[in-house]
Amino acid sequence: MQGQSQQQAYDRGITIFSPDGRLYQVEYAREAVKRGTASVGVRAEDGVVLAADKRARSPLMEPESIEKLHKADDHVGVASAGHVADARQLIDFARRQAQVNRLRYGEAIGIETLTKTITDHIQQYTQVGGARPFGVALIVGGIENGEPRLFETDPSGTPYEWQALSIGSDRSDLRDYLEAEYEEDLSTDEAVGLALDTLAQSNDGELAPNGVGVATITVEDDDGYTERSNEEIEAILDERDLLATEEDDEAADDEAADDADEE
Numbered sequence: 001m002q003g004q005s006q007q008q009a010y011d012r013g014i015t016i017f018s019p020d021g022r023l024y025q026v027e028y029a030r031e032a033v034k035r036g037t038a039s040v041g042v043r044a045e046d047g048v049v050l051a052a053d054k055r056a057r058s059p060l061m062e063p064e065s066i067e068k069l070h071k072a073d074d075h076v077g078v079a080s081a082g083h084v085a086d087a088r089q090l091i092d093f094a095r096r097q098a099q100v101n102r103l104r105y106g107e108a109i110g111i112e113t114l115t116k117t118i119t120d121h122i123q124q125y126t127q128v129g130g131a132r133p134f135g136v137a138l139i140v141g142g143i144e145n146g147e148p149r150l151f152e153t154d155p156s157g158t159p160y161e162w163q164a165l166s167i168g169s170d171r172s173d174l175r176d177y178l179e180a181e182y183e184e185d186l187s188t189d190e191a192v193g194l195a196l197d198t199l200a201q202s203n204d205g206e207l208a209p210n211g212v213g214v215a216t217i218t219v220e221d222d223d224g225y226t227e228r229s230n231e232e233i234e235a236i237l238d239e240r241d242l243l244a245t246e247e248d249d250e251a252a253d254d255e256a257a258d259d260a261d262e263e
Helices: 002-012 024-035 084-105 111-124 171-181 188-200 230-239 246-257
Strands: 039-043 047-053 069-073 076-082 136-144 147-153 159-161 164-167 212-218
Touching (some): 024 076, 024 136, 039 076, 039 136, 039 147, 039 171, 039 188, 047 136, 047 188, 069 136, 069 212, 076 164, 076 212, 084 111, 084 136, 111 136, 111 159, 136 164, 147 164, 164 171, 171 188, 188 212, 212 230
Antiparallel strands (some): 039 047, 039 164, 047 212, 069 076, 076 136, 147 159
16 A cells, blocks of 8 residues: 555656656656547658548548648648647647747757757746646657758657657558668658558548648748648548548547547
8 A cells, every 4th residue: 555655746747757767747748649649740752741540530520620731831741640638739849949949040940950949949848847748749840941840849858860750659560661661762642652651550541631631831832831721631641542431531530539638
């Protein structure tokens, strides 16, 4: 009984390490990320692709209201998995940092610099009493000095750089697929196809155009961050034989309705 009460003490305090060096609240935040629907990032030779599973929990919900992909600056995009409310706070923080950098230095912020600024902010919430860690992971991708960069933020406040990655539900299976299929010399269009193929692995091999979001940031594109329309996504899904039928859409809606509120 005494051991159980000691366990609960370590469990409740974010500022207290357990005897084996763990912060339980950070581990719980990682579990919240795993409950969120998947997001995928792929670094191509000429750009970065972000894709996210954004299935609605009800046919009455407007698909456009599901926020999984975000523009942080003209050259930076962010995908999230976990608690959407936490993600929005971090996205707003990232946007402010990007604008401050433009005003202060007259240039776009670097992708690595922005990611480490975000993770520094996240890390503060792992050592301050009266607060909890952010229950969200982010994929931060963009162009830095003409080169595509792709990073992940962790609830512990640790940044990682990747060539391709997945966050959210089925992360291990999706990462195994990326490890098997990823090639370094992919074009942006090929990376879009790979990202959709990867998301389809956790959706019975099929996707609906309004249930997935795709954004690209390319070296040559003057518009920078661009989100693909449903029509473009539908054409790509049809070409890759990933397009879900109406029956599949209804089954996916029923499955999504049973999920938790995390996206």
